[in-house]
Amino acid sequence: MSLARRCSRTACGRSAVNTLTYVYADQTAVLGPLATYAEPHAYDLCDVHSERLSAPRGWEVIRLASDRQAPGPSSDDLLALADAVREAARPAPVAAPLHSTDDPTRGAKRGHLRVLTQTD
Numbered sequence: 857m858s859l860a861r862r863c864s865r866t867a868c869g870r871s872a873v874n875t876l877t878y879v880y881a882d883q884t885a886v887l888g889p890l891a892t893y894a895e896p897h898a899y900d901l902c903d904v905h906s907e908r909l910s911a912p913r914g915w916e917v918i919r920l921a922s923d924r925q926a927p928g929p930s931s932d933d934l935l936a937l938a939d940a941v942r943e944a945a946r947p948a949p950v951a952a953p954l955h956s957t958d959d960p961t962r963g964a965k966r967g968h969l970r971v972l973t974q975t976d
Contacts, residue, residue, distance in 0.1 A: 863902035872900030888920035
């Protein structure tokens with residue numbers, strides 16, 4: 857089974873490049889770039905059928921510009937992503953816990969033991 861979507865027109869085996877949807881309330885047909893997901897009430901069309909598209913009398917056809925040569929991520933985008941991943945993977949500094957019972961004149965508390973300073 858092919859992952860590429862095919863033209864919705866009968867007996868056409870070409871790959872779909874545009875998606876056609878109808879807005880019945882406005883009597884408008886909208887032809888735009890291929891939708892991310894196949895929708896049950898939208899029609900995927902190839903180049904040939906997209907060019908030959910006509911709508912019923914009185915309807916308006918809106919053709920949205922398709923960006924077929926969509927650029928992939930730039931090297932700056934990839935570097936920014938790599939930096940973000942490195943930053944997220946870096947362990948956070950752990951601060952020493954503060955104890956409210958620490959009394960600087962009696963010494964510092966270390967776990968369950970206390971270090972006492974000798975006073976005269």
